[in-house]
Every structure is written in C-alpha cells, then in structure tokens.
Amino acid sequence: MPHSDLIPRAVRLAPLAVALALSLSAATPAPAATVRVAVADIGFTDSSGEMRDQSAEHEARRRALTQVLRTDIGGDAGHESLALTCEGACRLDAEGVEALRQRAGAAGAAYLLVGSVHKMSTLVMSMRVAVLETGTGRLVVERLLSFRGDNDAGWRHAGDFVTREVVSGLPGR
Numbered sequence: 001m002p003h004s005d006l007i008p009r010a011v012r013l014a015p016l017a018v019a020l021a022l023s024l025s026a027a028t029p030a031p032a033a034t035v036r037v038a039v040a041d042i043g044f045t046d047s048s049g050e051m052r053d054q055s056a057e058h059e060a061r062r063r064a065l066t067q068v069l070r071t072d073i074g075g076d077a078g079h080e081s082l083a084l085t086c087e088g089a090c091r092l093d094a095e096g097v098e099a100l101r102q103r104a105g106a107a108g109a110a111y112l113l114v115g116s117v118h119k120m121s122t123l124v125m126s127m128r129v130a131v132l133e134t135g136t137g138r139l140v141v142e143r144l145l146s147f148r149g150d151n152d153a154g155w156r157h158a159g160d161f162v163t164r165e166v167v168s169g170l171p172g173r
Contacts (some may be wrong), residue, residue, distance in 0.1 A: 033078075034078060034079065034080045035078060035079050035080070035110050035111065035170060035171075036079075036080045036081075036082055036108055036109040036110055036111070037073050037074075037079055037080070037081055037082065037109060037110070037111045037112075037113055037131070037166075037170070038081075038082040038083075038084040038100075038103075038104035038107060038109035038111065038112045038113065038134070039066065039069050039070045039073060039081055039082070039083065039084060039113045040084040040085075040086065040090040040100050040104075040112065040113065040114045040115075041062075041063075041066050041084070041085055041086045041089050041090045042062055042065050042066045042069070042089065042115050042116060042117065043062075043089035043090065043092055043115070043116030043117070044058055044059075044061075044062045044089060044116065044117050044118075044119075045116065045117075045118045045119070046058065046118075046119040047118070047119070047120060048119045048120060048121050048122060050122060054150075058119070061152065061155045062089065062117065064152070064155065064156075065117070065155050065156075065158070065159045068156065068159040068160075068163070069081075069113065069115075069159055069162060069163060069166075070083055072159070072160070072163040073113070073163055073166060073167060076163075076167045079167065079170070082104070082107055082108070082109050084100060084103060084104055084107070084109075084112070086100075089116070090114065092114055092115075092116055097112075097114055097132070098137075100112055100114060101132055101134050101137055102134075104134045105134035105135060109134055110133065110134060110135075111131050111132065111133060111134060111140060111170065112131065112132045112134050113129060113130070113131050113166060114129070114130055114132070115127060115128060115129035115130065115162070116128055117155075117158070119150060122150065123148050123149070123150070124146060124148060125146070125147050125148070125149075125150060125154070125158075126144060126145065126146050126147075127143075127144070127145050127147065127158050127162065128142075128143070128144045129141070129142070129143050129162050129165075129166065130142045130143075131166055131169065131170065140169060140170065140171070141165065141166055141169035141170070143162065143165050143166075145158065145161060145162070147161075
C-alpha cells in the first residue's frame with residue numbers, strides 16, 4: 001500500500017485549504033474606515049435688489065439645503081455627516097472658517113464643508129462650497145456653481161450636485 005494511502009485525504013488537503021484561505025483573506029480589502037465630514041450651516045446673501053421681502057423663503061431654503069447636504073453626504077457609504085451649527089449662517093471669513101475647522105476637528109471630523117449661496121438676480125444664483133481637512137486646513141474640494149431658479153427645486157438640484165461633487169472629491173473615492 002502506498003504511503004499516501006495511509007494518510008486520509010482530508011488531512012493531505014488541509015495545508016492546501018489553509019493556504020487558499022489565507023490568500024483569499026489577504027486579497028480581500030479590509031472595509032474602509034468611515035470618514036466623518038462636518039457640514040456647517042450654509043450661508044446666504046442677496047444682492048438682487050428685488051422689492052419683495054423673501055427672507056423667510058430664503059431662510060427655509062438655506063436650512064433645507066444644509067439638511068440635504070448633511071443627510072446625503074452622511075448617507076453615502078463610507079461617510080458620516082456631523083452637523084456643525086451656528087446661530088443663523090456660519091461666518092465664512094478667515095477667522096470664522098478657522099473657528100469652524102477647530103470645532104469640527106474637536107468633534108472628531110476629518111473634514112469640514114463650508115458654503116454659501118448668493119442670489120445675484122431674480123433668476124441667477126451661485127453657490128460656493130469648500131471642504132478642508134480639519135487637521136491641516138488644506139483645501140480638498142472647492143466648487144463654484146451657478147444655478148437658476150430661486151425655488152425649492154432649483155435649490156434641491158444645486159444641493160444634489162454639490163453632494164456628488166463633494167463625495168467624489170473626498171480622498172478614498
């Protein structure tokens with residue numbers, strides 16, 4: 001009787017099975033860590049000169065846009081959103097952004113999203129957003145977009161676009 005017949009087949013194949021399992025586990029990437037993004041309250045300015053007071057409508061849209069960004073960025077696989085609130089819109093001058101960056105870092109966020117909408121006329125609006133690393137202040141994503149429609153649909157469309165741009169611009173994508 002040959003020597004190999006004395007050793008059960010399962011025992012002879014065990015080293016091969018272990019090697020195969022190890023190679024498969026090494027080839028499978030580890031799940032990516034969740035990236036926390038602090039989303040500051042979005043700002044709003046209006047230089048359109050329109051006679052009708054639309055401040056209540058704009059405030060509601062500003063809040064809704066902020067919430068859409070927080071929800072949609074946080075709903076993307078691999079990202080978690082952290083609300084960074086201010087009284088009204090957050091200050092976006094150098095000092096204000098620095099304070100926000102420090103608050104975001106202290107809260108455990110790796111990135112900070114800041115932005116503002118500017119209404120230039122009845123039809124044309126622009127939105128500028130930036131994403132900074134909280135540890136270094138390095139600019140990771142910056143977008144300036146124009147959109148039409150000072151209505152809920154126009155603002156929502158702008159928010160959807162910004163979400164896609166921010167998520168695709170974050171490291172690891």
